[in-house]
Amino acid sequence: MQVVNLKKQIRCYHCGEVCVNTDIICNEKHFCCSGCRAVFEILNENNLCKYYSLDENPGISQKKTDREQRSRFSYLDDEAIISRLINFSDSGTTTVNFSVPQIHCSSCIWLLENLHKLNPAVLHSEVNFLQKSVNIKYETKEVTLREIVELLTSIGYEPQISLNDIENKVKYRSSK
Secondary structure, three states, X not given: OXXXXXXXXXXXXXXOOEOOOOOOEEOOEEOOOXXXXXXXHHHHHOOOHHHHHOOOOOOOOOOOOOOOOHHHHHXXXXXXXXXXXXXXXXXXXXXXXEEOOOOOOHHHHHHHOOXXXXXXXXXXXXXXXXXOEEXXXXXXXXXXXXXXXXXXXXXXXXXXXXXXXXXXXXXXHHOO
């Protein structure tokens, strides 16, 4: 005899995963984890909830995001590393390109191309969907590279940064 579970599963408003804990609620919406709720709160505070109308459950699960350990980005305060990661910088603006493997749909593109609404020091952001990357131009005096990475991480798009990428970029620049 087959037992049928008649209890309706509650899905996360942000990412669509089943909510194991149904106690994480904001604005009468359920979330699977506090990370997904936090992303919703950021979007809601900045009048960016249109994001949710672009796709059904467009968000990326935040269960794996470790928001409390932001010190893991402290290496991005090092000028030597910054100079290896950025594409261009002058006295007022900096441009950087990050690989963001989490990009998977039009909602991702929309959110990443509206970073300026989350932080006005972001002057422009443009997604290359095929390369799963985002190019960001920001005001150097108003926000740091580390803060840009923390912003991306806080909304579920932690950039993929590796020492190999840094070393290869330096080799590529020096071979020109």
